[in-house]
Amino acid sequence: MSNAKTHILWVVALYAAAALAVLISVSGVLSTGGWLPLLVLAPMLGLLLPPLRNKVDPRERYLPGPKWSLGVAFVLAMFQAGLFGQHASGVEAEKEAIRLQEAAERAASAKRRLTDEYASDKAQILGQVESLLTSNQPREAAALATKYIGVSKDPDLARLKSRADMAVMRLELDNEAAVPLARRAQIYKTLMQEEPGSFARYQGKLKEVTAALEAERQAAARAAEQAALEASIKGQFSGWDGSHRNVEAALKARMKNPKSYEHVETGYTVGAGSITVVTTYRGTNGFGAVVTNQAIATVDMAGNVLTLSGL
Template sequence: MAKSIPVTSSQPFSQLNSLWWVVTLALVVFGAMVIKESWIAGLMLIMFGAVVSPYGFARILAWLSADDPLQIRVAIVLLALAGSTYVLYEHTARVAADAAEETRIKALADAQAAEAKRTAEAEAQLNSTKAYFAEHRDAVLAEFATAVDGKNLATAKAIRDRFILAIRDPEFDQILNRYVSLKDEVERAEAEKARQAKVATLTGQLASVSATDYTQAIMIYTQLVALEPANKSYQQKLERFTKVRDAQYAKEAAEKAAATAKAERQKKIEGQFSGWSGAHYKFERLIKDAMNDPDSYDHVETKYVDKGTYIRVISTFRGKNAFGGMVKNTKIADFTIDGSFLKEVQ
């Protein structure tokens, strides 16, 4: 005997089935919206919407003689959404790729067309120039020669630039060679004029440079030597200022090194003495070790004399003698600059 369809599936207008009609409507509407982007994804959503509708799902359950577990319809809805999303994504990506390829092909075609247009225009311009020269050859050559002979480089250059790629004419080439020679001559003259002006400017600056401003003088003479390599005077002055500067730098470096060494030496010496009492740390310990009653030691004064390779320390102190009386005494000893004991001075 066939199973009866559960109440939740056989009553399409119950509260639960009303919710599934909403889900069905949502899937159908969503499918209709998507179908213009991807007809496959849209039909999938509409089809799955029909499957999970109370009416459609009830018919399927009746055909299968099965119950109506809620999780199956939920799984179908999730499958519909996931599958349609994947199909829509793939379709959109393919459409975007096709559009990009069409854009690339169009851009390539436009570039080729533009290049072909430029080539055609250049070819037309070249042919026009050839035709013009053939018709006005004598006038063009005369104008070119007049410009070169008159040292009118601007006009000569304009004529050269216009016809140099379009024609091959022996007489034109002869005038062109004269133009090139004239151009080189003018450029050399202008360069020489600029060089002389630069030399005059630099020599003028030397008048305001002080005798001890070696850096500025070296900079100026370096430029002058580059501008006039054959000028021995510039070379000699450059060498002299360079030697003086280097000697000055060496002297300053030596003085700095000496000052640093002196400061470090003084720091080592002062580090041997107490900043509070002025006593020599190591000498004080040696004195206490030799006293009858070290606890009675009372520092009075400590001085030192710098002997160059060592220091001589004179320490005055009080302490109890063998009879218990307080006496004043002075000890003298020599120490290295690093504070090592050398000897006691009687």
């Protein structure tokens, strides 16, 4: 009876695997548009379908047993999956290449449009920029000049853009305190070059801003270092009960019955180069009685136990 049941179960397993192989192969044909999955399906069905197995090898002398047949079919299925994955990657790469090409064509088309627009309306565009500068609208003038400066090397446009940029910088300095330090440094450097008469004035301001930027950089570095230290310290303690892992291990190593160790609470203070860890715990003493103790440990910033007392 046992052998018969086992045989029936293997037949069911082979049929189920064959059905799955057909499903995977058909899906592969639909997704890839090729017929290779069906070529792989043929030997899989020969291995899996009992009627085909009997027809190919009536005595099953040469075909592997059901267990090995399933294994070989699995390997073939993985081969198919690899083919599907390669095809999917190729299709996605082709789509991405098309998207990039279309984006490049749109950019080129926009550039040609701007080039033609500037060539045909140069006088009007330059007049608009000049008018905006005259009416004290430097930001609008700079934006209009910037729109065409990338498609034209016209020196007249470049001069107007430079005037507009300088006017924008001076306008920003009307509310100097609101301008970010890095932007202020850029403005001062530009004005030192463009306005030699104001060199000394802006040089002093540039030194102040440079010092402030360095102070900000150092503060950010200290904050990052402190955050990393706090994360490192926090990682030394258990997120479950707050115990210090290395201190707990050291305590257990010194106990007569380490298995009786029970953590109660742990607190710590961070010093200049070490951490003081105070742990309250319970455990059995030499007489088998449960007692509560408190231990004080000193650990380094990496969590290594330096001293342990109070056992």
